[in-house]
Amino acid sequence: MQVSMTVNGEEVTREIEGRLLLVHFLRDVLGLTGTHWGCDTSNCGTCVVWVDEKPVKSCTMLAAMAGGHEVRTVEGLAQNGELDPVQRGFMECHGLQCGFCTPGMMMTARALLNENPDPSPDEIREAISGQICRCTGYATIVRSVRWAAAYEADRAEAPAATTTGGAP
Amino acid sequence: MTTVDDHKPAGFEDNDQHPVGHGRMLRKEDPRFVRGRGNYVDDVQLPGMLHLAILRAPVAHARLVSIDTTAAEAHPKVKAVVTGATLEGLKLAWMPTLSNDVQAVLVTDKVRFQGQEVAFVVAEDRYSARDALELIEVEYDILDPVVDVRRALEEGAPVIRDDIEGKTDNHCFDWETGDAAATEAVFATADVVVEQDLVYPRVHPAPMETCGAVADFDPVEGRLTLWSTTQAPHAHRTLYAIVAGLPEHKIRVISPDLGGGFGNKVPIYPGYVCAVVGSIVTGKPVKWMEDRSENLVSTGFARDYVMRGEIAATRDGRILGIRTHVLADHGAFNGTAAPVKYPAGFFGVFTGSYDLEAAYCHMTAVYTNKAPGGVAYACSFRITEAVYLVERIVDCLAAELAMDPVELRLKNFIKPEQFPYTTKTGWVYDSGNYEPTMREAMRLAGYEQLRREQAEKRARGELMGIGVSFFTEAVGAGPRKHMDILGLGMADSCELRVHPTGKAVVRLSVQSQGQGHETTFAQIVGEELGIPPADVDVVHGDTDNTPFGLGTYGSRSTPVSGAAAALVARKVRDKARIVASGMLEVSADDLIWDKGSFHVAGDPSAAVTIQDIAMRAHGAGDLPEGYEGALEAQITYNPPNLTYPHGAYICVVDVDPGTAQVKVRRFVAVDDCGTRINPMIIEGQVHGGLTDGVGMALMEIIAFDEDGNCLGGSLMDYLLPTAMEVPDWETGFTVTPSPHHPIGAKGVGESATVGSPPAIVNAVVDALAPFGVRHADMPLTPSRVWDAMRGQARPPI
Numbered sequence: 008m009q010v011s012m013t014v015n016g017e018e019v020t021r022e023i024e025g026r027l028l029l030v031h032f033l034r035d036v037l038g039l040t041g042t043h044w045g046c047d048t049s050n051c052g053t054c055v056v057w058v059d060e061k062p063v064k065s066c067t068m069l070a071a072m073a074g075g076h077e078v079r080t081v082e083g084l085a086q087n088g089e090l091d092p093v094q095r096g097f098m099e100c101h102g103l104q105c106g107f108c109t110p111g112m113m114m115t116a117r118a119l120l121n122e123n124p125d126p127s128p129d130e131i132r133e134a135i136s137g138q139i140c141r142c143t144g145y146a147t148i149v150r151s152v153r154w155a156a157a158y159e160a161d162r163a164e165a166p167a168a169t170t171t172g173g174a175p
Numbered sequence: 176m177t178t179v180d181d182h183k184p185a186g187f188e189d190n191d192q193h194p195v196g197h198g199r200m201l202r203k204e205d206p207r208f209v210r211g212r213g214n215y216v217d218d219v220q221l222p223g224m225l226h227l228a229i230l231r232a233p234v235a236h237a238r239l240v241s242i243d244t245t246a247a248e249a250h251p252k253v254k255a256v257v258t259g260a261t262l263e264g265l266k267l268a269w270m271p272t273l274s275n276d277v278q279a280v281l282v283t284d285k286v287r288f289q290g291q292e293v294a295f296v297v298a299e300d301r302y303s304a305r306d307a308l309e310l311i312e313v314e315y316d317i318l319d320p321v322v323d324v325r326r327a328l329e330e331g332a333p334v335i336r337d338d339i340e341g342k343t344d345n346h347c348f349d350w351e352t353g354d355a356a357a358t359e360a361v362f363a364t365a366d367v368v369v370e371q372d373l374v375y376p377r378v379h380p381a382p383m384e385t386c387g388a389v390a391d392f393d394p395v396e397g398r399l400t401l402w403s404t405t406q407a408p409h410a411h412r413t414l415y416a417i418v419a420g421l422p423e424h425k426i427r428v429i430s431p432d433l434g435g436g437f438g439n440k441v442p443i444y445p446g447y448v449c450a451v452v453g454s455i456v457t458g459k460p461v462k463w464m465e466d467r468s469e470n471l472v473s474t475g476f477a478r479d480y481v482m483r484g485e486i487a488a489t490r491d492g493r494i495l496g497i498r499t500h501v502l503a504d505h506g507a508f509n510g511t512a513a514p515v516k517y518p519a520g521f522f523g524v525f526t527g528s529y530d531l532e533a534a535y536c537h538m539t540a541v542y543t544n545k546a547p548g549g550v551a552y553a554c555s556f557r558i559t560e561a562v563y564l565v566e567r568i569v570d571c572l573a574a575e576l577a578m579d580p581v582e583l584r585l586k587n588f589i590k591p592e593q594f595p596y597t598t599k600t601g602w603v604y605d606s607g608n609y610e611p612t613m614r615e616a617m618r619l620a621g622y623e624q625l626r627r628e629q630a631e632k633r634a635r636g637e638l639m640g641i642g643v644s645f646f647t648e649a650v651g652a653g654p655r656k657h658m659d660i661l662g663l664g665m666a667d668s669c670e671l672r673v674h675p676t677g678k679a680v681v682r683l684s685v686q687s688q689g690q691g692h693e694t695t696f697a698q699i700v701g702e703e704l705g706i707p708p709a710d711v712d713v714v715h716g717d718t719d720n721t722p723f724g725l726g727t728y729g730s731r732s733t734p735v736s737g738a739a740a741a742l743v744a745r746k747v748r749d750k751a752r753i754v755a756s757g758m759l760e761v762s763a764d765d766l767i768w769d770k771g772s773f774h775v776a777g778d779p780s781a782a783v784t785i786q787d788i789a790m791r792a793h794g795a796g797d798l799p800e801g802y803e804g805a806l807e808a809q810i811t812y813n814p815p816n817l818t819y820p821h822g823a824y825i826c827v828v829d830v831d832p833g834t835a836q837v838k839v840r841r842f843v844a845v846d847d848c849g850t851r852i853n854p855m856i857i858e859g860q861v862h863g864g865l866t867d868g869v870g871m872a873l874m875e876i877i878a879f880d881e882d883g884n885c886l887g888g889s890l891m892d893y894l895l896p897t898a899m900e901v902p903d904w905e906t907g908f909t910v911t912p913s914p915h916h917p918i919g920a921k922g923v924g925e926s927a928t929v930g931s932p933p934a935i936v937n938a939v940v941d942a943l944a945p946f947g948v949r950h951a952d953m954p955l956t957p958s959r960v961w962d963a964m965r966g967q968a969r970p971p972i
Binding site: 024026027031034035038039040041042043044045046047048050051053080081082084085090094095097098099101103104105106107108109110113128131132133135136137138139140141142143144145146147148149 | 204211302381434859867
């Protein structure tokens with residue numbers, strides 16, 4: 008069957024098997040390997056992407072179901088070459104080690120901040136509770152998201168201010 | 176350079192601008208990971224690549240009667256179907272394990288655990304390969320399985336390993352350490368003896384990335400390139416050469432980014448060998464990625480020790496001796512990845528951090544119808560089990576003596592002046608200063624205040640527990656005269672080249688699984704050479720481009736390879752001194768090293784930088800007599816001893832009296848890993864290990880039913896901690912450098928996994944003290960805690 012969707016702002020159309028999972032469509036068909044696969048049971052959340060700006064587990068959605076929708080992956084998180092504050096927060100606060108869960112965590116974190124620009128640590132923990140990280144112990148992920156929230160609050164207060172570092 | 180553990184508030188600094196060396200620095204590998212540009216094995220796509228799927232046994236113990244692959248072979252997208260019989264023809268049906276046992280690559284005679292590899296299919300895509308598995312028909316003659324480790328040696332038990340000539344039982348090995356008679360003498364005269372049965376259940380490291388490989392065999396060159404999830408690429412290459420008969424120089428093992436390892440990616444699994452065979456028989460690149468269930472049911476498990484601990488002491492709390500008997504479940508094949516002379520890993524450090532008069536351990540290991548493995552999950556070669564044993568039994572003694580568990584530990588610590596300290600089981604602890612570490616943990620936790628709070632809550636009927644553990648680790652295997660894996664000495668090599676412009680590349684034999692080697696090793700070299708870590712590229716995980724070494728596990732990267740990196744940089748610095756002496760026209764002895772430059776003694780203005788020196792060393796000008804040019808070196812580091820990090824952990828739990836749910840409210844971890852290279856990375860290592868500890872203590876178990884069915888075969892059944900189950904970790908540190916490591920560093924990767932489970936269990940048992948509970952085994956799930964509260968605590972297996 009043929010499926011068309013928008014992925015990271017670009018229209019794509021491909022001929023696929025009806026049973027193809029969205030995660031495999033993104034990884035194997037489009038070559039967007041930033042989205043990972045880690046379990047069979049939608050427990051681990053390494054496959055989280057956005058469909059119409061909501062985080063979903065792409066291992067439990069058929070590619071065909073995403074037809075006509077807007078999909079965003081970690082590759083589409085940076086805008087115009089500038090890292091999203093969430094990406095910078097993860098680097099600043101050591102919110103990643105092996106990097107395998109990181110794309111999914113960041114997609115959930117970005118969606119959370121879009122809904123709630125000043126989440127408490129408990130709210131952050133709740134938001135990522137459907138995702139597993141084996142390396143960080145989560146505390147630094149919470150700090151990373153808080154860093155991004157604080158950074159965006161600072162930037163909103165002083166829109167003219169330039170950043171002090173820039174993306175590495 | 177600061178070495179504080181604070182994380183900065185909002186603000187963005189580029190820490191790569193630090194001039195040189197140790198200290199908090201953002202990770203060099205992160206920019207690719209946050210962009211989704213990591214390169215894991217499953218990301219490898221080669222032209223014409225095929226996909227491999229493995230058919231696994233549905234039962235634990237069965238004779239293979241027949242396999243019919245006709246229908247699978249007829250599938251239009253299938254390129255090959257391979258069974259054990261095919262592999263027998265290639266003499267590849269069996270492979271050696273890391274413990275000098277053998278393991279079936281594909282079943283030829285008998286299934287020995289549920290999930291064992293029976294056949295594989297290579298097809299054009301992932302889904303078709305799976306489809307074709309359904310078309311393979313296998314007939315099994317089901318046998319009684321051996322599931323209960325306690326009954327494995329009973330008369331008449333089914334013999335699992337009838338492939339071993341003359342084998343008539345399920346005995347794997349016996350091992351002992353210490354002095355049985357001296358220990359018996361101490362126990363016979365002690366005021367107090369406490370005994371406790373303890374089970375450390377089978378658990379699984381479950382890295383987020385499962386195991387897999389892409390094999391690409393070039394029949395013209397006879398050359399195999401193998402991308403695989405391996406923590407030890409060089410050791411694997413040598414083993415492939417031995418197993419497959421391929422010449423070693425024609426094998427290239429690439430371990431790209433790994434999505435966690437925790438010991439799970441140390442062994443060679445049948446799937447890797449199948450991928451190689453698949454590529455050879457099809458002439459195409461072949462990818463195999465196991466799914467999560469395959470990972471949980473068939474790859475390297477951890478623990479599975481049934482222990483009896485005994486401790487002898489004086490009435491006033493001086494510990495005299497520890498004795499233990501262990502029954503070890505090694506599964507169907509002895510796949511333990513440990514130095515060969517250490518079949519029980521480093522369990523021999525079970526005397527912990529205490530100065531004893533005598534100790535003894537006897538261990539019996541058996542085969543059962545379960546997956547092989549045994550040393551994984553950040554365990555430091557079984558020190559996890561050893562620390563759990565000693566730290567639980569010391570708490571049992573404290574309860575018996577009605578002493579505060581901290582007071583009992585303080586009274587028995589090895590004293591700083593006793594180091595280097597030889598334990599009663601023969602381990603030589605290099606350095607330690609335990610009391611300040613314990614007191615720092617008490618200070619951070621507010622220990623006295625916590626005890627007051629607990630007393631108030633108990634009076635109100637609330638269940639609050641405070642648990643303490645103090646561990647000594649033994650990491651950095653190891654001295655090659657004692658330690659080898661299948662004959663390969665456990666040394667590591669390092670190669671450093673300084674380019675003409677003063678930038679450098681360092682090549683390592685160890686392989687990161689998320690530990691941040693690209694950063695830490697750049698910092699080690701930067702510190703020694705006086706160049707910014709940003710100017711040092713770190714190459715690892717590719718046997719064609721790195722020197723030989725045994726890889727990353729057992730927290731050995733910094734103790735072994737880190738020492739190699741520091742020493743190779745010093746060797747390059749010594750060569751730079753010779754070049755500088757020519758440039759400055761003075762004797763090399765008259766030059767003073769100033770972290771990045773040499774100057775003439777007494778004349779700081781007469782100086783040359785390492786960058787100037789690098790250009791001269793590669794340039795057209797004259798070099799000192801005998802100096803051939805370039806600025807590079809290679810060394811192999813054979814550690815003189817292990818390093819012995821230590822730490823003090825305090826855990827605070829609340830137990831809901833209505834539901835028996837355990838909540839870890841606070842966890843204070845004070846670690847001493849000697850010299851700290853990057854405190855941010857160290858803290859991250861500790862956080863991850865503490866989370867493992869919560870998982871093992873409260874949630875995780877790979878259990879089996881009486882038929883040998885694995886009950887932990889998915890992440891719905893095998894529960895891992897999420898952000899909701901763990902607290903905001905509180906960490907601190909002390910620094911006791913290793914006297915023999917070139918920069919004083921010890922390992923830290925597994926400290927928290929080793930040290931945290933007893934602190935959590937001790938806290939839960941402490942919370943349940945009002946019910947008269949003295950011990951309850953992991954995992955402390957609500958139902959198991961509920962039983963303990965009603966006096967019905969039972970072992971999990």
